[in-house]
Amino acid sequence: MRRALIRRARRWLYITHRWIGIATCLLFTMWFMSGVVMMYVAFPQLTDHERWSALPPLAWDKVRATPDRAMAIAGFTEYPRELRLNMLNDTPVYRLLGWDGTRKTVSAVDGRIIDRITPGEALAVTGFHRNAARPRMINTIDRDQWSVTARFDPLRPLFRIALGDDAGTELYVSARTGEIALDTTRTERIWNWLGSIPHWIYPTVLRKDGTMWRQVVFWISGICIIVAVTGFWIGILRLRLRRRYASGAVTPYRGWMAWHHVAGLVGGISVVTWIFSGWLSLNPGDYFSGRGMPRDMMARYGGHDAPQIVAEFSSKPQSAAVEARFTWLGGRPLMVLVGRDGHENIADPPTGLPTTVSVEQIFAAASRLLPNATMILRRRLEQPDAYWYSHHHERQVPVLRVGFDDTGQTWFHIDPLTGDVLGRIDDSGRTYRWLFNALHSLDFPLLLNHRPAWDAIVWLSSLLGMIVSASGIVIGWRRLSR
Template identity: 25%
Template structure:
């Protein structure tokens, strides 16, 4: 037993010494992340800055080409109607909606005008970058290069990034959001540009650091129990630790009190970049249920409706900012966005024009389910409040009520379907649920009750993070002391020369 204790203590001493600084960085940056994440250009603001589409636009434009493949959006760019055809996460091609000819690259003058209009500030300087920088450190943004980086002359020191290829704003940062990211998201997620752009390497680095962090926390929990001492009834509660020296004692006590939280935090951080092994929680479906339900746009189905008929159908009191061509449940649809960037008016294409679509009914959901998931049992119910899996989101408006479709398949698939658009908003299988609890719940206290009381969730996060910081800082001090001792022992012993007097 004594040998086992020594092994555990040695493992904790060694691994903790080398990772204690990373633990301190994680917890300190975590305080910032509770309130501010990585900067991004607001989708809502970008949408609200789109120019309105008018009748003259609809009179002059052509229907999308049948060669267009992917998501098709009609909006205005530089005062002219254009089609944006998306073929990947960020990859897109822009065509003139009048001639269907590929649009030329955005000029520097056009980019400057867009940046000034978006921010309401005058330009200070502009540069064209050929490589991604610290504020767009995602490899899939390479498809948008080159990019105009516009420096605005305002109090916030705003910087706007505009793709030369697409003419769209892809990032916005201010001095406040940049510093928040430097102190929070970047060190916490190890979001350093040179590393983050190599996604495979970045995932491996985060996963391995987290793995060794799990080793540190588990060995620390065991060591804490091993070193726990029975105390007398009359003694102080701090006497449960056998250590007398300040840093040893408080590292033991704080580790004993907050060690389990440190472990769950590191474990959930590991699962933020690593999927749950399918050998543990199998996924039987070869194609995800979302891909089966949400169809790719078939622009040929929309040919029966002329653009003049579409205008007659969509013209209303509120002006139009964007129109999206969609295929939903084998029906050609137009999603018309007016004053809300996530909530369109839906119109179904027909030979006699387009007509407004009411919310999708339970009967329609069931009918499409039988069509695409033949021979699979299911349940459909209307969900009127958020549950453990369908929750509020900071970035996306989640509607209520919503249709919850549960399949009786091997993966126990559950989908939440937008009643307005008929498309899946969120989907879970058994593997997804496991990752949801192991990552989001443990890492951010994303539990249903706490999500309904955001102030309490953040308060608990702050309290537990304070405990984790105390454990980490005391561990860092002990680690530095350990290195200092080892360094001294490894230095060669200096011999003193002693002068000796001899009597003749």
């Protein structure tokens, strides 16, 4: 009976792998090929540096309304997540982001709320971009392939404007606020159809419904885990290293089946860990903690929660800044001035005079981030490490790391110049870093420090995966044909 059960189990093992594999090998092939493209071309997004480089210098002489008045006009009853002053063409405006995602734009000249701009004003906004050659309006959209996610919802509709440069740059300008929301280039648009879009199963018709998209990818990748695990298991069962087959081979198969078997054994662990880590990227069951900063945490860090920062400017900073950001640190108001090149300076909001923030002030404010825990780690990172590094996302150094003795052993990373909290990570996040980033993108410290080696290993792993999946397509097609 035991032998009969083993034979039946093996039979179902083979049947499961065969028929689910036939249905999913095209997906595996697509994922491995698109993953290689994603190594070099990311999905379009607007970075802070790109946004700053497209802004004109602040016209301080036109600023009449104070930040406090802007918050009152916008109806904020607590200090916002963001409070910035920059230019909307020739008008200085305050841009406010609430903790509930609400966005408000208030003129710093006369205090009026700006909730729509004209196509002509949008064209003028793009004229300050460094690549602007012959800006022209393409159309007005609510949503397209590059602006499909929900984070653009407060900014819709969007004016889509071509800059007329050699790179084929297109800007998306919010018809509500006049902010540049996104930029894309011709290269990004072309290669992403071979990269991120197929890799993430990202067509607009599906991705516009975030919940539906997540469920589809969750179940497809979960089924593919079954295919990978059963295939590797079968490969081990059919392998003979000592008592070889009659021909002296370690595999009983020939032709495409032999390629499928041997490549699956050589790259099987890589395929299994890769698809498993990709499935984890959806954070099933919300098992892994988020990295966001809750309002109450930032209120403790800032030492202030009321919608106030400076009643009036007694003098304006003599600065070529393109943006001023108003923040609190340990009960102290600060104005962060940002140049077009991204360089930041600190000023005192009431006077506009340059000032600095000491590391001790930052550590003192950070000690209040978690009220029921004690700070046990204070470190300045001069070089990237395993948990703070640049690869797919740019990370600044130096950076301050503070840690607490709470149940999650939480760390915070803080900008030593401005005091901005750049990120939060606990034991759950550090586990996710190894289960996802390390297994899926091979973000191991040794490889990250030797980029050509990382490229070669990822290419090799992807090639093995493509051989396994492409041979599976041929085998499946032949079986279906019969």
